[in-house]
Amino acid sequence: MLTIVRVLLTLIFLAVAGFLGYDMANYYLYSPWTRDARVRADVATVAPDISGWVDDIRVRDNQFVHKGDVLFLIDxxxxxxxxxxxxxxxxxxxxxxxxxxxxxxxxxxxxxxxxxxxxxxxxxxxxxxxxxxxxxxxxxxxxxxxxxxxxTEVRASVNGFITNLNLAKGTYASQGKPVMALIDSDSYRVGAYFEETKIPHIRPGASAEIYLMDGSPALQGTVSGISMGITDQDNKDGPELLSSVNPSFTWVRLAQRIPVRIHITHVPPGVLISAGMTCTVVIKEGAAPAIGRGLKKIMAAIFGTPSS
Missing domain, CATH: 1.10.287 (Helix Hairpins)
Structure with missing residues (x-):
């Protein structure tokens, strides 16, 4: 009798481990999340429309400015x-x-x-x-x-932050030559790259959580769009205008990554975001199976507990 109980416990343990492993693999492969994401923003280069000597500089590096503020003056x-x-x-x-x-x-x-x-x-x-x-x-x-x-009054074209200020009073500013960059503070977003196996579980408008690498509280966002195309590395013409196709092996198939744009809707107080930061994105409304769903079915079958 004791041997039968041990065998049953072993089988139950193996079954639970198998279903749990299947759920974890399913979650990893198909659940809409990615660690390959970057914070992005539009950058407006600031250049004078006329040439002349810089008479006064009204801003400093990394300062926030409003649209229409005077950045610097030309004589x-x-x-x-x-x-x-x-x-x-x-x-x-x-x-x-x-x-x-x-x-x-x-x-x-x-x-x-x-x-x-x-x-x-x-x-x-x-x-x-x-x-x-x-x-x-x-x-x-x-x-x-x-x-x-x-x-002669060079003004900010958008709300944002001055960065890479490369200008000093008394220098000669040339027409059309950038002297500083202005990061549009209203354009911060996240560019996330999801494997193609996860794209079916992502829809425009879905809620997303954004985790920065510094461990700060999660940012909130929504999916604003999914890219409709990426470059095909095999679609290149050879010297004789024939397609140059790289040899591939049927048992090695790497999922392509598709760009997905995430609009940031909420930034927790005290959290600093900077263009270029690395982050992890989790789509909260994805349709992929959650970890443990198979385990719950096993528990329901054995012990009669309700499954969800």
Whole structure:
């Protein structure tokens, strides 16, 4: 009798271990979680739209700024003089246009061929039209000069954090050359790479928990999108425009990783997130079997306990 009990206990133990091992393997292979994830954010490079000497710097490295805040100033003296010159030219062109327009209007009231020749009238009309075009050109030059003066104040394009500040007062800033980076604080997200075997259990809108490597409390997020394609490493043309296919073995099949974007909805107080951080993502609404479900079925069959 004792031998039968030992055999039954051994069989039960092996069955429980087998089902538990199956559940753990099933969870590891198919449950939607991954350790291959990074915190990402949009980065706006800050570069002046005009060239000039840096007159003042209003920010420091890693400072938070709001959209529209002045980051630094470029010397404005040359641009003020250029605007004054453009406004003076505009006034002269306007006066010339009015004078030629009045001359044309006076001559147009005379009888062509008697009091004034047709050629003289045509010349007066063309001169007034040319003056009008010159006046419009002067307006555009004045507006360009005013815009250049306005662009001496380099402002933040988004809310975010200044980083990699590579600028000092008195240096010469060149047009279009980046001098600092601005990380958009409203664009923080997580880019997670899930194995293709786990993708069927992920849906847009599903809740997600994000665990940073520093052990801080979990961040909350939602799945905002699943990538519709990745690069096929075998899809390359050879020298003769034939497909270059790498040899593969049927018993070795590595699951491809598909990018999934996670929108961060809540960051616990005191938790610092930085673009580039490594994290683990767990999809809470995945449909993969949970660990222990097979074990619960065994317990229900043996002891009659309700299964869930």
């Amino acid at each position: 404005q003296e040359r641009f003020r003089l250029a605007l004054a010159d453009a406004e003076a030219t505009l006034a002269a062109r306007h006066a010339q246009y009015l004078m030629l327009l009045e001359q044309y209007e006076r001559r147009s009231k005379l009888t062509p061929g008697y009091s004034v020749t047709v050629e003289t009238l045509d010349n007066a009309r063309r001169q007034s039209e040319t003056a009008a075009a010159n006046y419009q050109q002067a307006i555009a030059s004045r507006d360009t000069a005013a815009l250049n003066l306005k662009r």
